[in-house]
Amino acid sequence: MESSTKKREENTGDYEYDRDFKVKKARLNSTLAALLDDPVLADVPKDPTLSDVDTLISLELGSAMRVSVLKLDGNSFDVALVNSATVKDLKLAIEKKVNAMEQSHMGHRHISWKHVWANYCLSCNKEKLLDDHSVLQDFGIRNNSQVHFIPYVMSKGFQRHSKRRKHRFFHGLNKRG
Numbered sequence: 001m002e003s004s005t006k007k008r009e010e011n012t013g014d015y016e017y018d019r020d021f022k023v024k025k026a027r028l029n030s031t032l033a034a035l036l037d038d039p040v041l042a043d044v045p046k047d048p049t050l051s052d053v054d055t056l057i058s059l060e061l062g063s064a065m066r067v068s069v070l071k072l073d074g075n076s077f078d079v080a081l082v083n084s085a086t087v088k089d090l091k092l093a094i095e096k097k098v099n100a101m102e103q104s105h106m107g108h109r110h111i112s113w114k115h116v117w118a119n120y121c122l123s124c125n126k127e128k129l130l131d132d133h134s135v136l137q138d139f140g141i142r143n144n145s146q147v148h149f150i151p152y153v154m155s156k157g158f159q160r161h162s163k164r165r166k167h168r169f170f171h172g173l174n175k176r177g
Contacts, residue, residue, distance in 0.1 A: 055080045067141060069094055070148035072120075077101065081136070088132035090122065090147070121152035128152065 058064035059080045067090065070076045079093040095113050102109045122129040124139050124147045141147065 055082060058082055065136075065141070065143035065145070067136075068144070068146040069097075069122075070146055072149050076146070083137065085136050086132065087122070087129045087134050087136065090129070090136060091117065091132070094122075119151065119153060120149045122147045123150045124148075 055064050059066060064080055064082045065085075066078050066080050068076050068078050077097055079090070079097050081089055081093055085093075091113075095111075099111065102111065124141050124145060127139055128150070129136075129139060129147065
């Protein structure tokens with residue numbers, strides 16, 4: 001009899017712990033939501049990662065830059081990048097920002113970034129940003145610079161492999177002889 005009373009007390013303690021935890025978690029989430037709605041923190045994405053917050057802190061300290069991206073439809077948006085960012089970093093920041101904007105406006109919508117980068121490239125100061133490993137500052141991109149999308153089709157020599165070559169390569173692995 002004594003052990004059943006003890007178990008009931010333990011279960012009641014677990015219930016109160018879970019309830020307290022849920023109350024604290026709800027309070028934390030509401031406080032966080034209120035902070036993120038503050039105009040001062042408008043740059044912070046809705047579900048920020050540690051990297052996002054770190055980049056925004058670096059931006060405030062002057063060791064990062066804000067780059068404006070002009071889309072083909074005339075609309076623009078800003079992305080924050082560290083000063084040592086490469087073209088690839090810029091592309092990833094654009095993908096993340098556009099995906100988040102599309103998600104908030106239209107719900108789940110898939111964008112084929114492979115298709116986008118195969119048919120368009122970024123440009124700044126009339127120079128195409130084609131090499132993913134190039135540092136943005138080498139193109140004169142600094143804080144408050146603007147890049148824009150332009151139509152671009154990769155030449156066959158610039159692509160890694162054509163489908164035909166890839167097919168021949170894997171086909172040769174299957175031959176016995």
